[in-house]
Amino acid sequence: MKNATxxxxxxxxxxxxxxxxxxxxxSPCFADASPTKAILxxxxxxxxxxAPSSSQITAALSxxxxxxxxxxxxxxxxxxxxxxxxxxxxxSWDLSAFGHVEAKVVNTGTxxxxxxxxxxxxxDWQNGPWNxxxxxxxxxxxxxxxTIFGFSYGHKPGYALKSAAVVNMLIFAGKSDxxxxxxxxxxxxxxxxxxxxxxxxxxxxTTPKGGELLGGAVSGNGAIQIVPSQGVLASLVSNGGGQAVxxxxxxxxxxxxxxxxxxxxxxxxxxxxxxxxxxxxxGKAPVTPRARLESNGGATDWISAxxxxxxxxxxxxxxxxxxxxxxxxxxxxxxxxFANDSAAAVIIGADKADAExxxxxxxxxxxxxxxxxxxxxxxxxxxxxxWSKTLDDEFNGTKLNTATWHMYGENYWDKASHWSKDNxxxxxxxxxxxxxxxxxFNNDDPNKAKTAYxxxxxxxxxxxxxxxxxxxxxxKLPTAPGLWPAFWxxxxxxxxxxxxxxxxxxxNGGMEFDVMEHLDRWGPHRYNIAMHWxxxxxxxxxxxxxxxxxxxxxxGYITCGLLWTPGSATYYxxxxxxxxxxxxxxxxxxxxxxxxxxxxxxxxxAVDDSxxxxxxxxxxxxxxxxxxxxxx
Numbered sequence: 361m362k363n364a365t366x367x368x369x370x371x372x373x374x375x376x377x378x379x380x381x382x383x384x385x386x387s388p389c390f391a392d393a394s395p396t397k398a399i400l401x402x403x404x405x406x407x408x409x410x411a412p413s414s415s416q417i418t419a420a421l422s423x424x425x426x427x428x429x430x431x432x433x434x435x436x437x438x439x440x441x442x443x444x445x446x447x448x449x450x451x452s453w454d455l456s457a458f459g460h461v462e463a464k465v466v467n468t469g470t471x472x473x474x475x476x477x478x479x480x481x482x483x484d485w486q487n488g489p490w491n492x493x494x495x496x497x498x499x500x501x502x503x504x505x506x507t508i509f510g511f512s513y514g515h516k517p518g519y520a521l522k523s524a525a526v527v528n529m530l531i532f533a534g535k536s537d538x539x540x541x542x543x544x545x546x547x548x549x550x551x552x553x554x555x556x557x558x559x560x561x562x563x564x565x566t567t568p569k570g571g572e573l574l575g576g577a578v579s580g581n582g583a584i585q586i587v588p589s590q591g592v593l594a595s596l597v598s599n600g601g602g603q604a605v606x607x608x609x610x611x612x613x614x615x616x617x618x619x620x621x622x623x624x625x626x627x628x629x630x631x632x633x634x635x636x637x638x639x640x641x642x643g644k645a646p647v648t649p650r651a652r653l654e655s656n657g658g659a660t661d662w663i664s665a666x667x668x669x670x671x672x673x674x675x676x677x678x679x680x681x682x683x684x685x686x687x688x689x690x691x692x693x694x695x696x697x698f699a700n701d702s703a704a705a706v707i708i709g710a711d712k713a714d715a716e717x718x719x720x721x722x723x724x725x726x727x728x729x730x731x732x733x734x735x736x737x738x739x740x741x742x743x744x745x746x747w748s749k750t751l752d753d754e755f756n757g758t759k760l761n762t763a764t765w766h767m768y769g770e771n772y773w774d775k776a777s778h779w780s781k782d783n784x785x786x787x788x789x790x791x792x793x794x795x796x797x798x799x800x801f802n803n804d805d806p807n808k809a810k811t812a813y814x815x816x817x818x819x820x821x822x823x824x825x826x827x828x829x830x831x832x833x834x835x836k837l838p839t840a841p842g843l844w845p846a847f848w849x850x851x852x853x854x855x856x857x858x859x860x861x862x863x864x865x866x867x868n869g870g871m872e873f874d875v876m877e878h879l880d881r882w883g884p885h886r887y888n889i890a891m892h893w894x895x896x897x898x899x900x901x902x903x904x905x906x907x908x909x910x911x912x913x914x915x916g917y918i919t920c921g922l923l924w925t926p927g928s929a930t931y932y933x934x935x936x937x938x939x940x941x942x943x944x945x946x947x948x949x950x951x952x953x954x955x956x957x958x959x960x961x962x963x964x965x966a967v968d969d970s971x972x973x974x975x976x977x978x979x980x981x982x983x984x985x986x987x988x989x990x991x992x
Contacts, residue, residue, distance in 0.1 A: 394458075394459075394550060394551055394552050395550070396458075396548045396549060396550040397455070397457075397458065397548060397549040397550075398546070398547070398548050399446065399453065399461060399529065399547040399548055399549060400430075400446055400544070400546075400547040402421070402422075402428050402429050402430060402544075402545075402546070403421065404421055406421075406430065407419060407420065407421055407430060409446060409447050409448075409449070410430070410444045410445070410446060410447075411444065411445040411446075411447060412443075412444055412445075413439060413441070413442055413443050413444070413445065413530075413532065414437065414439050414442060416434055416435045416436075416437040416439055416442045417432065417433070417434050417435075417442050417443065417444060418432070418433050419431065419432045419433075419444060422543060427466075427543065428545070429466070429543040429544050429545045429546075430543065430544040431468065431541070431542075431543050432444060432531075432541065432542050432543070432544065433539065433540075433541045434533055434536070434539065434540040434541065435539060436536060436537050436538060436539065437535075438535075439535065440534070440535050441476075441532045441533070441534065441535070442532060442533055442535070442540075443476075443530055443531050443532025443533055444530065444531050444532070445528055445529070445530050446528070446529040446530070446531070446547065447528060448526070448527065448528075451527070452482075452524075452525045452526055452527045453526040453527075453549075454523075454524045454525070454526075455509075455523045455524070455526055455549045456523045456524040456553065457553060458509075458523065458549040458550055458551055458552070458553065458555075459508060459509060459550070459551030459552045459553060459554065459555025460506050460507060460508040460509060460549070460550055460551040460555055461477065461479050461506075461507050461529065461547070461548070461549050461550075462477075462504060462505070462506045462507075462546075462547070462548055462549075462550055463475075463477045463504070463505045463531055463544065463546070463547050464502065464503075464504050464544075464545040464546045464547075465497060465502070465503050465504075465505065465531070465542050465543065465544055465545060466497075466500075466501070466502050466503075466542060466543045466545060467497040467498060467499050467500060467501055467502075467503070467541075467542050468500075468541045468542055468543050469499060469539065469540050469541040469542065470499050470538075471499060471536075471538060471540070472496055472497065472498050472499065473496070473497055473533055473540050473541075473542055474494055474495070474496045474497075474533060474534050475494060475495060475496075475497060475503065475505060475531060475532070475533055475542065476492050476493065476494040476505070476530075476531070476532055476533075477492065477493055477494070477505040477506075477507045477529070477530070477531055478490050478491070478492040478507070478529065478530040478531075478532070479491050479492070479507050479509070479521060479526055479528075479529050480526065480527055480528040480529065480530070481519075481521060481522050481525055481526065481527060482525065482527050484810075486775040486776075486809065486811075487775070487776060487810075487811055487812060488518075488519050488775070488776050489519055489521075490512075490519060490521070491507050491508070491509060491510065491511060491512045491518050491519055491521045492507060492512050492513060493505055493506060493507040493508070493511075493512065493513060493515070494513065497542070502545070505531075508551070508555055508556070508557050509521045509523045509555070510556075511556075511557055512966075515557035516965055516966060517965060517966040518966050519966075523553075529547070531544065531547075561624045561625060562625055562626070563625060564622075564624045564625025564626070565625055565626055565627070565628040565701070565702075566622050566625060566626070566627055566628065567627075567628045567631075568627055568629075568726065570725070571629075571631070571632055571725050571726035571727060572723075572724070572725045572726075573620065573627060573635070573706060573724040573725065573726065574602075574603060574604070574605065574620055574706075574721065574723065574724040575599060575600075575602040575603055575604050575638075575721075575722050575723040575724065576602050576723050576725060583622075583623035583624075584596075584603070584620060584621065584622060584623060585620075585621055585622075585623050586605055586618055586619065586620055586621075587618070587619040587621065588607065588617070588618045588619075589615075589616050589617050589618070589619075590616075591609075591610045591613055591616055592607060592608065592609055592610070592616050592617070592618055593607070593608040594606065594607045594608075594618045597720075599720065599722055600722075602723075604720050604721055604722050604723075605618060605620060605708070605720070605721040606642070606718070606719075606720050606721075607708065607718065607719055607720075607721065608643070608716060608717070608718040609647075609709075609710045609716065609717045609718070609719075610716055611713065611714055611715050611716045611717075612712070612713075612714060613712065614711075614712035615709065616709060616710065617707050617708060617709040618707075618708050618709075618721075619705045619706070619707050619708075620705060620706045620707075620708070620721070620724065621704060621705040621706070626655070626656065626701075626702040626703055626704050627703040627704075627726075628701055628702075628703070629681075629700045629701070629703045629726050630700050630701050630881075630882060630883025630884075630885070630886070631726075631728075631883055631884070631885075632681075632700070632726035632727060632728055632885070633680065633681055633682070633727075633728050633729060633885050633909055633911055634678055634679055634680040634681060634726070634727055634728070634729060635651075635653055635678075635679045635706065635724060635725065635726050635727070636676050636677070636678050636679075636723070636724070636725050636726075636727055637649075637651045637676065637677040637678075637679065637706065637708065637721065637723075637724050638674065638675075638676045638721075638722050638723040638724075639669075639674070639675065639676075639677070639708070639719045639720060639721045639722060640669075640672070640673070640674040640675075640719065640720045640722060641669040641670065641671050641672060641673050641674075641717075641718070641719055642671075642672075642718045642719060642720045643671060643715075643716065643717050643718030643719070644671055644715070645671070645713065645715035645716065645717050646668035646669060646670055646671070646713075646717075647668060647669050647710050647711075647713070647717035647718075647719060648664060648665050648667070648668045648669070648710060648711040648713075649664070649665050649669065649675070649677060649708065649709070649710050649719055650662050650663060650664040650665070650677065650708070650709050650710065650711065651663055651677045651679050651706060651707060651708050651709070652679060652706075652707050653679055653681070653698055653703055653705070653706055653707070654698075654703075654704045654705045654707060655697075655698050655699040655700070655702045655703050655704050656699055656702035656704060657697055657698060657699030657702065657907070658697025658698055658699070659697060659698060659707075660679055660680065660681060660683065660697070660698045661679075661680075661683050661684055661685075662709075663677050663678065663679045663680075664677075664711065665677060669719075674722075679706075680729075680909075681696065681698045681700055681885075681907075681909050682696050682909040683695060683696050683697070686937055686938060686939065686940070687905050687908075687938065687939040687940070688939075688940055688941075689903050689904075689939070689940070689941040689943075690940075690941065690942050690943075695905050695907070695939065696905065696907035696908070696909060697907065698907065699907065700882065700883065700885065700886055700907075700909075701881070701882065701883070706724055708721055728885075728911055729911060730911070731911040731912060731913045731914065731934065733913060733919075733934055733935055734935035736935065737919055737934065737935040738832070738834065738919065738980070738982065740984070741830035741921075741923060741984050741986075742830070742921070742923060742932055742935065742937070743923065745986045745987075746986060746987040746988070747830070747984040747985065747986055747987075748984065748985055748987065749982065749983070749984050750826060750829065750983050750984065750985045751764070751824060751826075751981060751982065751983035752980070752981075752982050752983075753765075753980065753981045753982075754789060754979075754980050755786050755789060755790050755791040755978065755979070755980065756789055757786065757787075758786055758787050759786060760784065760786050760791070760818075763823065764820055764823055764824050765818050765819070765820060765823070766817075766818070766819050766820070766821060766822075766823065767779070767781055767784045767816070767817055767818065768781075768802075768803035768804075768817065769803070769817055769819050769821070769954075770802075771802060771809075771958060773844070773956070773958045773960070774844070774958040774959050774960040775809075775811070776811055776812065776813055776958070776959055776960070777795075777811055777813045777814065777815045777957075777958045777959055778800055778801055778802035778803070778808070778809065778810070778811045778813070778814055778815070779802055779803055779814070779815060779816065779817035780798070780800055780803075780804050780814045780815075780816075781804055782798075782804075782814070783795070783796060783798075783814045783815050783816040783817075784816035784817065784818065785816070785975075789979065790977050790978060790979050791816075791818065791955075791977070791978045792816065792975045792976070792977050792978075793815060793816030793817065793818065793845070793955060793956075793957045793975065793976040793977075793978070794814075794815070794816050794973050794974070794975050794976075795813065795814070795815045795816075795838065795840070795843055795957050795959070795972060795973060795974050795975070795976070796813065796814050796815075796972055796973040797812065797813055797969050797972050797973075798812075798813065798814040799811070799812050800814055813959060813967070815956070815957045815958060816955075816957060816976070817955070817956055817957075818953075818954065818955040818956075818978070819952055819953065819954040819955070819956075820952040820953045820954075821850075821852055821864075821952045821954075822852065822855065822952075823952075824952065824953070825852045825854075825950035825951060825952050826950060826951065826983060826985060827947075827948070827949060827950040827951070827989075827991050828924050828925055828926065828985070828986070828989040828991075829924060829983055829984055829985040829986065829989065830921060830922070830923050830924075830983065830984045831849065831875065831921060831922045831924065831953070831983050832919060832920070832921035832922075832932075832981075832982050832983070833847050833875070833876070833919070833920060833921075833955075833978060833979075833980065833981045833982075834917050834918070834919045834978070834979040834980050835847060835876065835917060835918060835919075835920065835976065835977060835978050835979065836912075836915075836916050836917045836918075836975075836976075836977035836979070837878050837880070837884060837887075837912075837918070837976065838880060838957070838974040838975055838976050839880060839884065839971070839974060840880060840967065840968055840971035840972055840974035841880055841881055841964075841965045841966070841967065841968045841971065842880060842881070842959050842960065842964055842965050842966050842967030842968060843880045843957060843958075843959055843964075843967065843974060843976075844877075844878070844879060844880075844956075844957065844958050844959055844960055844961040844964060845877075845878050845880075845955075845956070845957045845976040846874060846876065846877040846878065846954070846955070846956050846957075847875045847876040847877075847920060847953075847954070847955055847978075848872065848873060848874045848875055848876075848877065848953075848954050848956070849872070849873040849875065849922070849951040849952065849953055849954065850864055850866075850872055850873075850951060850952055850954060851863075851864050851865060851866060851870030851871065851872075851947065851949045851950070851951055852864060852949075852950055852951060852952040853865075853870075853949055853950065854950070865895070866892060866893045866894060866895060866896075867893065867894045867895055867899070868949075869947060869948045869949050870893065870947055870949045871891055871892065871893045871945075871946065871947035871951075872890075872891065872892040872893070873891055873922055873924070873929065873947070873951065874888060874889060874890040874891070874892075874904065875889065875920050875921070875922045875931065876888075876889070876918070876920040876933075877889070877890060879961040879962075879963055879964045880964065880965075881963065881964050881965045882963075884912060884916075885909055885910055885911065885912075886906075886907060886908065886909055886910075887908050887910070887918075887920075888904065888905070888906040888908065889904045889905055889908055889931050889938070889939050890902055890903070890904030890905075890906075891903050891904055891929065891941065891946075893945060893947075903941060904939070905939055906963070908931075908933060908938050908939065910933045910934055910938075911934070913934065917977075917979060918933060918934060919933065919934055919935070920932065920933050921933075924946070924947070925986075925989065926946070926948065926989075927942060927943060927944055927946050928940070928941070928942050928946060929941050929946050950991075953981065953983075955976070955978055957976045
C-alpha cells in the first residue's frame with residue numbers, strides 16, 4: 361500500500377454533514393417544499409409601490425416578454441446607497457409564517473454590481489431595526505439575495521426582526537461613478553418560521569475541550585481526519601485511551617507530510633496562542649520532525665525539532681500563532697498570517713533523510729505561554745533617547761481630569777450607541793468605559809441621536825495633542841460578543857484650522873493611528889493595528905495587520921504602545937515590537953488620544969445583550985516626548 365488515509369467512518373461523516381446543513385431548511389439531506397408569498401408582483405401596479413431613494417433612480421416595468429420584471433437604473437451621483445423602497449399595500453406585511461425574503465435579480469449593466477436587500481420593522485433605521493443581506497452580481501448574471509429573519513450581512517446573528525410587522529423593504533446598491541442597472545425578477549417571502557442560515561461544511565467551527573485536538577485523556581472533541589501526502593503511510597491508532605497518528609515517511613524524499621484536521625470545518629482556537637505537538641520516534645532511524653498550523657487566513661511558521669530524535673525518544677514541538685518575523689510593512693510576507701478562529705489543520709513533516717523514518721503523534725493540544733513583561737514597561741519608552749514624560753494619567757480618585765479628557769464626542773461608527781457620563785466610571789485607579797443596554801441620547805443631550813445602547817468615551821480633542829513621541833496605555837478588554845473597543849489617535853491641527861473636517865483631516869499629512877483595535881469575537885489574544893489616511897472615501901488608504909497576538913498579564917491587562925517619529929511608526933505590545941512601518945506618509949501633524957467602545961466592526965458578531973454590561977478598562981495612559989522632536 362503506497363499511502364493510506366484512515367479517519368472516521370463514512371456514516372459518521374454523512375451524519376455530521378447533514379447535521380451541519382440541518383441548521384437550514386436548505387439541506388442536502390431533506391427536500392424543502394415550503395410555500396412562498398409574492399411581495400412584489402411584476403406588474404404596473406407594483407411599480408407604483410416603489411419609492412426611489414433619490415432622482416438618481418428610475419424604475420419601470422420591463423416590456424420584453426422574454427425578460428419579465430422591473431428594470432432599475434441608477435445614475436452616478438452623490439448618494440451613498442441609491443436604491444428603491446418597497447411599501448406594503450396596508451400598514452405592514454405579516455410574514456410570521458416564513459423565514460426569509462428573497463430577491464432574484466439580473467445585472468443588466470456592464471460592470472459587477474453589489475446589491476443589498478433590507479427588511480425593516482418600524483423605527484429609526486439608524487437604530488438598526490432591520491435585517492439585511494447582500495450579493496455581488498456579475499454583468500449578465502442572475503443573483504439571489506436571501507435575507508433571513510434575525511440575521512444580517514454574512515448571515516451573522518442580528519436584530520430580532522418582528523416578522524409579523526414588516527413595514528418596508530429596500531433593494532439598494534453602492535455609490536458608483538458609472539451607471540448601474542439591474543432587473544428585479546421576483547421578490548418573495550419563503551422558508552419556514554424560525555429558519556436559520558445554511559451552514560457550509562467549511563464554516564462549521566469546533567471548540568476543542570481543553571484545547572485538545574488529538575489524543576490525551578479528554579475525548580469527545582469530534583471526529584478528525586488525516587491526509588498523508590504521496591508516499592507517506594499514516595493511520596489513526598489507539599494510544600493510552602485516546603487516538604494517535606502513526607506516520608512513516610519514505611527515505612530520500614522531502615516535503616512529505618501528514619495532515620491532521622477536523623472531520624468538518626475548522627477548529628476555533630480563539631482562547632489560545634500556540635499548539636504543542638508531542639511525538640515519539642517509533643522507527644529505527646533518527647528523525648527531525650517539524651510542524652505548522654494552517655487556517656483560512658494563512659499558515660504559521662514551520663517549527664522543527666532543535667536536533668534529531670533518536671529511536672524511542674520523545675519530543676514536543678511548540679507552534680506559536682505569531683510568526684518569528686515581526687510584521688514589517690516594508691517587507692512583504694512578514695508578520696502573522698494564521699487566523700485563530702479558523703484553524704484548518706496541523707501539518708506534521710520530517711526533514712529529508714536517507715532512511716525511512718516513523719513517528720507516533722501522541723498528543724496535539726492548544727495552550728497559552730506565560731506572560732513575560734520587560735522591566736522597562738510603563739516606566740520609559742522602548743528605545744534610548746532624551747525623553748520626558750508629557751502625560752501621565754493613572755485615573756486616581758473618582759473624577760475625570762477634565763483639563764485633559766472629554767467624556768463626550770460624536771459617534772461616527774455604529775449608529776447604535778450613544779456616549780453617557782453614566783458609562784464612564786473613574787475609581788479604583790482605572791477608567792471604565794462601560795457598555796450597557798440603556799436607551800438614551802448621545803452626550804446625554806436630548807437634541808442628539810437616541811439609541812438603545814450606551815457606552816463610555818474619552819478623547820483629548822482640543823485639550824491635549826502631541827506630534828511624535830511614545831504613547832502607551834494599559835488596558836483590559838471586554839469579552840461580550842459584538843463590542844469594538846479601541847485606543848487610537850486622530851489629527852488635531854488646532855482651533856485655527858476650520859471647519860472641523862480640515863482640523864481633523866487624515867489627508868494633508870494627517871493620519872488615523874489605531875494603536876489597539878479589538879473585535880471581541882477574536883477572543884482575548886488578538887487585536888488589530890491600522891493606519892488610515894487620505895480621508896474615508898474613494899481616496900482612502902490604509903495599512904496594518906488584524907492578527908496581532910498577545911498574552912494578557914496575570915491581571916488580564918495588555919499594554920500597547922506606539923513609537924512615532926518622523927517617517928516611522930513602531931508598535932509594541934507588552935514590551936515586544938509587533939509591527940512597524942517606515943514611510944514618508946507617516947503623519948506629521950499633532951494628534952489627540954481616543955478611547956472608544958461602540959459595537960460592530962468589520963468582522964464582528966451581533967451584540968449579545970445577555971453578556972452586558974461589560975467594561976473596557978483603562979489602567980493608565982502615559983506619553984513621552986523626545987527632546988529633539990519637541991514642537992510648539
